[in-house]
Amino acid sequence: MSARIEIHDANKVFGHGPRAITALESADLDIRPNEFVTFVGASGCGKSTLLRMIGGLESLTSGNITVNGQPITGPGVDRAMVFQHYSLYPWLTVLDNIRFCRQLKAHTRDRTSADVEKASGRADALIRLMGLSHVAHAYPSQLSGGMQQRVAIARALMSRPPILLMDEPFGALDAQTREVMHDLIRHVHRIEGSTIVFVTHDVEEAIYLGQRIVLMAPRPGRIDTLYDVPLPAERHQDMKLEPAFLALKREILERIRETSGMKTDLEQLARLNADAAATAQE
Amino acid sequence: MSASKSTGGVSPLWQIRAAIDPRHYWVLALLGLVAPLLGWGVASSLDGVDKVFLPGPADVLSRMWTWAVEDGLAGDVAISTWRVVAGWALSAVIALPLGLFIGSYRSVQALLEPLTDFIRYMPAVAFIPLVMLWVGIEEGSKVAIIFIGTFFQMVLMVAEDVRRVPLAQIEAAQTMGATRGEIIEKVIVPSAKPALLDTLRVTMGWAWTYLVVAELVAANSGLGYAVLKAQRFLQTDKIFAGILMIGLIGLVIDQGFRLVHRKAFPYLAGRH
Numbered sequence A: 001m002s003a004r005i006e007i008h009d010a011n012k013v014f015g016h017g018p019r020a021i022t023a024l025e026s027a028d029l030d031i032r033p034n035e036f037v038t039f040v041g042a043s044g045c046g047k048s049t050l051l052r053m054i055g056g057l058e059s060l061t062s063g064n065i066t067v068n069g070q071p072i073t074g075p076g077v078d079r080a081m082v083f084q085h086y087s088l089y090p091w092l093t094v095l096d097n098i099r100f101c102r103q104l105k106a107h108t109r110d111r112t113s114a115d116v117e118k119a120s121g122r123a124d125a126l127i128r129l130m131g132l133s134h135v136a137h138a139y140p141s142q143l144s145g146g147m148q149q150r151v152a153i154a155r156a157l158m159s160r161p162p163i164l165l166m167d168e169p170f171g172a173l174d175a176q177t178r179e180v181m182h183d184l185i186r187h188v189h190r191i192e193g194s195t196i197v198f199v200t201h202d203v204e205e206a207i208y209l210g211q212r213i214v215l216m217a218p219r220p221g222r223i224d225t226l227y228d229v230p231l232p233a234e235r236h237q238d239m240k241l242e243p244a245f246l247a248l249k250r251e252i253l254e255r256i257r258e259t260s261g262m263k264t265d266l267e268q269l270a271r272l273n274a275d276a277a278a279t280a281q282e
Numbered sequence B: 001m002s003a004s005k006s007t008g009g010v011s012p013l014w015q016i017r018a019a020i021d022p023r024h025y026w027v028l029a030l031l032g033l034v035a036p037l038l039g040w041g042v043a044s045s046l047d048g049v050d051k052v053f054l055p056g057p058a059d060v061l062s063r064m065w066t067w068a069v070e071d072g073l074a075g076d077v078a079i080s081t082w083r084v085v086a087g088w089a090l091s092a093v094i095a096l097p098l099g100l101f102i103g104s105y106r107s108v109q110a111l112l113e114p115l116t117d118f119i120r121y122m123p124a125v126a127f128i129p130l131v132m133l134w135v136g137i138e139e140g141s142k143v144a145i146i147f148i149g150t151f152f153q154m155v156l157m158v159a160e161d162v163r164r165v166p167l168a169q170i171e172a173a174q175t176m177g178a179t180r181g182e183i184i185e186k187v188i189v190p191s192a193k194p195a196l197l198d199t200l201r202v203t204m205g206w207a208w209t210y211l212v213v214a215e216l217v218a219a220n221s222g223l224g225y226a227v228l229k230a231q232r233f234l235q236t237d238k239i240f241a242g243i244l245m246i247g248l249i250g251l252v253i254d255q256g257f258r259l260v261h262r263k264a265f266p267y268l269a270g271r272h
């Protein structure tokens, strides 16, 4: 249950004429079956755009993206997506959110009673895996942000998608909850065998989760550097303090700073400080 | 929960958006209704205030009573309610699907929204001669006026409710392989439902405000008609009674909608 994603010379331009924005310029990338790839980069470098193109939610201006050799023409059940927020269905309970895809024709074409049983078993298993048993019949509005994201992940996993696309899914969570979610998602990656593409702006998160890091740069949005993460497949939180981890983190952060074009103007800062000091003295 | 936050000494009643005690809510709501009534009573009993100019609450109440027992108030209420509800329901039946399409497809929006915007600024009263010409002077004409007054606003509001459905909810369904029909049926409609019910509630109120206009058209029954007739005979107390009756019915219907809203959408009761 896994899939290879190949991106060939993918370009994306939003708008026309003088107001056109090149969100992505000739991106090339091969993502292996069962690989865990993370995208990082300065804001506006096209991470979300590329992820959404893989998900089929955004068309390509030119180039192509294939999954197992098949070109992408739109969203499909082989590529599940987890959004940053507002994607749960507030009128459905946690359990019904997770089982949502079972209402869709795409998932019920050849439905035998054995299939149905297997599906309900899977929903239960996912609820347990995500630690949601005690809130299975609650509504999303009654859950914390971290729990809501667990529901979103469980819903995405329900149909056993070979590819899981995640766009800053933990961006709104606090540090502790994020750590729990990191180990959870790595566990999912291992047992489900899915290919995961994960967008974040948190470099530490990118290194801890990914086997490979794709660093993107803005204006125009492009793939800048690929990094292999020098950590074993099995990860634990202590690794974040290892020299190899820290060295890679420093290297990536530096490169992001270089490419972002938003250098901190030290002179400006100094002037601001001087001004503040002057006002304070008055 | 309501009183426990540290508020820097400000009472919860004066904190922006803070929840208040339900008892306080009811006391204030009652006060808001009773105070104008008292003011009215005092103003009308002042020396030199003509009853024809401003009848007192007691006059209006006794007029309401005679209207009820001798003059067929119940019948007027029934026929007016039927006209309003019919006009409003007719516009809902068309506006809901149409607004759903305008809100879901940009092409339908481009085709219909500017036109609707254009028509909705035309005053419903101005359509009376046309309605009489086209629909006649029977019941249909009153329903038609209320329809004209309600429909165009309703379409635009429904379309807006539909457009407010978060894109992430729709895209999540797309990535799960939902077809367009499934997205409309299983995501957009259920997601927009609470807002749609609110739109129906608000437009019901507007439909009532068109009642008097509608009963300008060759009517010989109804609350609006009664008000118009009372005007002709300078029965100020009856004008008051008619207007109050309409307000009262509106209040009851509004509370009914709110009750249904609370019962139908329990999931909104969580945190906000």
Ligand SMILES: Nc1ncnc2c1ncn2[C@@H]1O[C@H](COP(=O)(O)OP(=O)(O)OP(=O)(O)O)[C@@H](O)[C@H]1O
Pocket (backbone or CB within 6 Å): A014, A015, A021, A022, A023, A041, A042, A043, A044, A045, A046, A047, A048, A049, A050, A201, A221
């Ligand atoms: N629908 C759109 N219409 C026009 N421009 C868009 C659209 N979506 C994205 N863009 C532009 O494309 C560029 C890349 O956007 P994208 O959202 O992919 O960046 P990102 O790397 O995900 O940024 P962030 O880290 O802030 O989420 C930006 O300049 C953005 O303004």
Ligand SMILES: [Mg+2]
Pocket (backbone or CB within 6 Å): A047, A048, A049
């Ligand atoms: Mg983004």
